[in-house]
Amino acid sequence: MPPVVALSHISKSYESKVAVEDLSLQIEPGSMFGLLGPNGSGKTSSIRMMIGITMPDSGSVSLFGKPYARESLKRVGYLPEERGLYKKMKVMEQLVFMGELRGLDKVTAGKRAHEWCEKLQIMEAVQKKTEELSKGMQQKIQFIATLMHDPELIVMDEPFSGLDPVNASLLQDTLIELKKAGKAILFSTHRMDQVEKMCDTICLIHRGHPVLQGGMREVKSRYERDHVAIDFEGDAGFLQHPAVESFKNYGGYAEIKLRPHADAQDLLRTAIAKAKIFRFELMEPSLEEIFIRTVGEKIDA
Amino acid sequence: MRNILLIARREYLEQIRGKAFRITTIMIPVVFAGIMAVMILPSKYWTTQKDIVVAAQNPALAARLQQQLSADKDAKLTVGVLVPATEADRAKLHAEMDAKKIDGFLWVAAGADGKDVVTYVSRSAGDFTTDDRLDNDVNHALVERRLVTKGIPAAEVGPLTHRVDITTMVYRNGKEEPSSALSTLFFGEAMAFLLTFTVVMYGMNVGRSVIQEKTSRIFEVMLSTVKSTDMLAGKLIGIGAVGLTQILIWIVLGAVLLSSAFVEKWLSGEAKPQVSGVEILLLCIYFLLGYALYSALFAGLAATCDTEQELQQYAPLAAVPVWLSFGMFIYILGNPNSIWSVLISMFPPCAPITMAFRFSAQFPPLWQIALSLALLAVSIYIVLWLSSRVYRVGILMYGKRATLPEMIRWLRYS
Numbered sequence: 001m002p003p004v005v006a007l008s009h010i011s012k013s014y015e016s017k018v019a020v021e022d023l024s025l026q027i028e029p030g031s032m033f034g035l036l037g038p039n040g041s042g043k044t045s046s047i048r049m050m051i052g053i054t055m056p057d058s059g060s061v062s063l064f065g066k067p068y069a070r071e072s073l074k075r076v077g078y079l080p081e082e083r084g085l086y087k088k089m090k091v092m093e094q095l096v097f098m099g100e101l102r103g104l105d106k107v108t109a110g111k112r113a114h115e116w117c118e119k120l121q122i123m124e125a126v127q128k129k130t131e132e133l134s135k136g137m138q139q140k141i142q143f144i145a146t147l148m149h150d151p152e153l154i155v156m157d158e159p160f161s162g163l164d165p166v167n168a169s170l171l172q173d174t175l176i177e178l179k180k181a182g183k184a185i186l187f188s189t190h191r192m193d194q195v196e197k198m199c200d201t202i203c204l205i206h207r208g209h210p211v212l213q214g215g216m217r218e219v220k221s222r223y224e225r226d227h228v229a230i231d232f233e234g235d236a237g238f239l240q241h242p243a244v245e246s247f248k249n250y251g252g253y254a255e256i257k258l259r260p261h262a263d264a265q266d267l268l269r270t271a272i273a274k275a276k277i278f279r280f281e282l283m284e285p286s287l288e289e290i291f292i293r294t295v296g297e298k299i300d301a
Numbered sequence: 302m303r304n305i306l307l308i309a310r311r312e313y314l315e316q317i318r319g320k321a322f323r324i325t326t327i328m329i330p331v332v333f334a335g336i337m338a339v340m341i342l343p344s345k346y347w348t349t350q351k352d353i354v355v356a357a358q359n360p361a362l363a364a365r366l367q368q369q370l371s372a373d374k375d376a377k378l379t380v381g382v383l384v385p386a387t388e389a390d391r392a393k394l395h396a397e398m399d400a401k402k403i404d405g406f407l408w409v410a411a412g413a414d415g416k417d418v419v420t421y422v423s424r425s426a427g428d429f430t431t432d433d434r435l436d437n438d439v440n441h442a443l444v445e446r447r448l449v450t451k452g453i454p455a456a457e458v459g460p461l462t463h464r465v466d467i468t469t470m471v472y473r474n475g476k477e478e479p480s481s482a483l484s485t486l487f488f489g490e491a492m493a494f495l496l497t498f499t500v501v502m503y504g505m506n507v508g509r510s511v512i513q514e515k516t517s518r519i520f521e522v523m524l525s526t527v528k529s530t531d532m533l534a535g536k537l538i539g540i541g542a543v544g545l546t547q548i549l550i551w552i553v554l555g556a557v558l559l560s561s562a563f564v565e566k567w568l569s570g571e572a573k574p575q576v577s578g579v580e581i582l583l584l585c586i587y588f589l590l591g592y593a594l595y596s597a598l599f600a601g602l603a604a605t606c607d608t609e610q611e612l613q614q615y616a617p618l619a620a621v622p623v624w625l626s627f628g629m630f631i632y633i634l635g636n637p638n639s640i641w642s643v644l645i646s647m648f649p650p651c652a653p654i655t656m657a658f659r660f661s662a663q664f665p666p667l668w669q670i671a672l673s674l675a676l677l678a679v680s681i682y683i684v685l686w687l688s689s690r691v692y693r694v695g696i697l698m699y700g701k702r703a704t705l706p707e708m709i710r711w712l713r714y715s
Contacts, residue, residue, distance in 0.1 A: 053524050053525065070528070073526055078522075083519075088315055089311075089315065098522075101308075101523075
């Protein structure tokens with residue numbers, strides 16, 4: 001099966017600013033792809049080229065194994081970061097309109113809209129005008145509008161921004177369901193901590209350049225497990241162990257950063273000898289740490 | 302094509318259901334009727350009574366003048382006589398004017414060479430209709446008196462100086478039809494008013510609609526399924542259809558009203574404006590083309606703005622051609638075939654309005670209509686080409702209003 005999206009060495013510049021430079025990536029069906037990076041790193045520019053809102057200056061885009069063509073967009077659901085709805089339209093009218101634009105007939109569009117509204121628990125809002133709804137409600141409607149035509153590729157630019165935790169997890173569950181149903185899902189975010197659990201594949205970009213790319217497990221395995229979290233009671237003297245490079249002791253809970261290639265097992269033995277240990281976890285670095293280590297500077301969250 | 306129609310339908314339904322549509326459908330004719338009423342009714346029904354005095358040396362002439370002026374019903378004059386008048390009386394008349402007892406006086410004196418010198422002194426300057434009537438009546442009376450002094454019997458003088466009123470007829474569609482300046486004025490103004498409001502209003506409407514979509518951030522959602530040119534086309538068609546709907550409502554209402562007894566009475570003595578089917582058809586075509594020109598322009602400009610306030614700064618682009626056209630109104634009605642009338646009706650931004658004036662004065666030669674339509678079409682093509690390019694880039698640019706150099710750069714983006 002060909003990849004759903006294949007970007008090959010695409011670049012784009014605006015005026016004097018380079019938005020994206022030499023980006024290549026592939027998204028497989030039934031997988032979740034995270035496009036990660038700080039604000040202004042070129043995520044949105046990459047996505048816009050992927051779905052043909054703008055054209056790359058160089059490089060090529062192919063969707064569903066074919067060079068980019070507008071026809072392919074019928075199989076894509078795109079939720080932009082800057083997203084809106086027609087304020088004066090009623091929710092149901094709006095969803096049907098969006099469905100029709102994406103090639104559904106009126107009856108099917110109405111039926112699907114109804115199903116989705118039930119699923120996302122917004123049935124009470126369907127006859128209201130959009131402007132009367134809360135922000136969270138509007139976002140749910142935007143998700144539905146994106147997904148109504150059952151797209152094979154779902155592209156969401158910062159889908160979680162501005163969502164409350166309940167709705168964010170509702171959306172996460174929905175996306176995981178869609179992934180299991182074989183859809184390819186790409187989303188971008190600058191909140192790397194939010195997506196660690198969800199992504200199968202990631203691409204970290206910084207200032208328009210891809211800096212780190214690959215399967216989530218594979219990327220993480222490139223980095224040593226050099227962080228330790230300990231819940232303990234008693235003598236904290238083990239924190240002076242030669243394996244420890246730095247630590248934060250919160251009293252009963254400590255976070256430790258190990259020296260390169262240090263022996264964590266020996267640290268555990270020392271700790272057991274001195275204190276009562278409830279938990280000793282050798283952790284892999286978070287995506288955010290990996291990113292910071294890779295680009296060597298602080299990112300804005 | 303399917304998408305264009307979907308967008309057009311959405312746009313049409315939203316506007317037709319909106320409050321603004323209902324308000325303008327009612328208010329524009331009401332405002333127009335109000336303006337016309339203010340223009341016409343006072344001079345017809347509420348001219349004030351004027352007191353004037355005829356001061357002359359010759360009692361017979363003074364009496365004749367008094368009789369003549371009083372007989373003129375439309376002038377509404379109360380005429381007093383002062384004979385024989387001396388220079389001292391003039392000061393007395395001035396005093397009476399100061400005391401607001403009289404509005405003016407007519408001073409008739411014999412000049413050095415035996416010719417009569419007549420002066421009208423009035424408290425208000427620039428009363429054209431009164432001046433005109435005095436001129437007429439005084440000359441008439443003077444001619445009569447001269448005839449009498451030359452020995453023609455007074456009984457024969459009347460028939461000799463008998464006045465003739467000219468009946469104005471308009472020749473159109475192979476028939477002579479009664480015409481009056483008033484109904485021509487009324488009709489020309491009505492058509493132009495209608496066109497101006499719809500063309501410019503709906504042109505601005507398209508601009509506003511673009512801004513709203515920009516501020517509601519709907520564009521990027523739409524652009525992932527619809528081409529920007531389809532969005533623009535759908536919008537222009539949808540809103541244009543709203544304008545056409547409104548015009549048709551007015552035409553039907555107007556036809557009903559014109560055939561009603563009320564208007565029959567109101568226009569008593571005036572000929573009804575004559576509107577042919579061809580003119581209505583041409584009016585609709587001029588609306589559509591004029592609308593296409595202005596709406597394409599404003600769609601492009603709106604894409605470069607972030608707020609309606611910013612768009613308002615471009616409003617003079619629509620207002621100047623309208624002022625220019627209305628400024629030429631009287632001239633075009635009087636000289637519908639002069640070179641200036643023809644030229645301005647060829648100039649695309651002014652063509653819809655000025656052609657409406659020309660229709661009401663005299664149906665222009667077909668080649669002129671064809672040429673003005675062709676010029677309009679060409680200019681629409683050019684503006685649309687430019688606008689769609691600016692639009693495509695502009696709708697995804699947020700932040701600040703684009704400058705002219707930026708817009709020119711956008712034109713080059715593929």
